Amino acid sequence: MNDDLVTATLSAGPLLLRPWLAEDLPALIEAYRDPGMRAMLRSQVTDEAEAEQWLRVRQEGRESGSYVSFAVVDRDRGGELVGNVALKCPAPGSGSAEVGYWTAAPARGRGVAPLALGALGDWAFEAFAGDGLTRLDLLHRADNEASCRVAGKSGYGFVEVLPARPPWPLDGHRHARLRTGDVRRTRGLLP
Numbered sequence: 001m002n003d004d005l006v007t008a009t010l011s012a013g014p015l016l017l018r019p020w021l022a023e024d025l026p027a028l029i030e031a032y033r034d035p036g037m038r039a040m041l042r043s044q045v046t047d048e049a050e051a052e053q054w055l056r057v058r059q060e061g062r063e064s065g066s067y068v069s070f071a072v073v074d075r076d077r078g079g080e081l082v083g084n085v086a087l088k089c090p091a092p093g094s095g096s097a098e099v100g101y102w103t104a105a106p107a108r109g110r111g112v113a114p115l116a117l118g119a120l121g122d123w124a125f126e127a128f129a130g131d132g133l134t135r136l137d138l139l140h141r142a143d144n145e146a147s148c149r150v151a152g153k154s155g156y157g158f159v160e161v162l163p164a165r166p167p168w169p170l171d172g173h174r175h176a177r178l179r180t181g182d183v184r185r186t187r188g189l190l191p
Helices: 001-008 024-033 035-040 048-066 112-127 143-155
Strands: 010-012 014-020 067-074 080-088 096-103 135-141 157-163 173-179
Touching: 001 048, 010 112, 014 112, 024 048, 024 080, 048 067, 048 173, 067 112, 080 112, 096 112, 112 143, 135 143, 143 157, 143 173
Parallel strands: 096 135
Antiparallel strands: 010 014, 014 067, 067 080, 080 096, 135 173, 157 173
16 A cells, blocks of 8 residues: 555646545535436445445545545535546556546536546646656546546646447547646647
């Protein structure tokens, strides 16, 4: 277990990205009540038992070093839970890792996702530099136009359309951010 992964906490303007806590259960359940969010995510949280399992998976991911998920809270709004960002940790030498996120419905349109994803990406490139991390991928359904906008605002250039395959019934998009931060290179516009 990597203690740095277990305890990692990040700041991004008014946002605090911290490990998920048992006290987050009610806000987590409330966030998953949003039909739009439920339609875009594979995992579902409808009650306290599912929320506890969801938190357990995030804690186990941190402890094993395979997955780091952050509760995103807004310090300017009394610690309100506004979202989640996560990193599937790279295998040493793989060069790439995947990020994901969701934003609670009341916080959408406030710039939460780009700010949190920016902090997550900066941290990931630093934390996994020794493992050779040079690219972060952000995947989403092709019909999720909001995620395309978030990707662009977060420095993730569009790379390709991914064909539908289980468990995803629709085509998807892959966006990428390179360690250099040069979106033009990510899009294949530079050598």
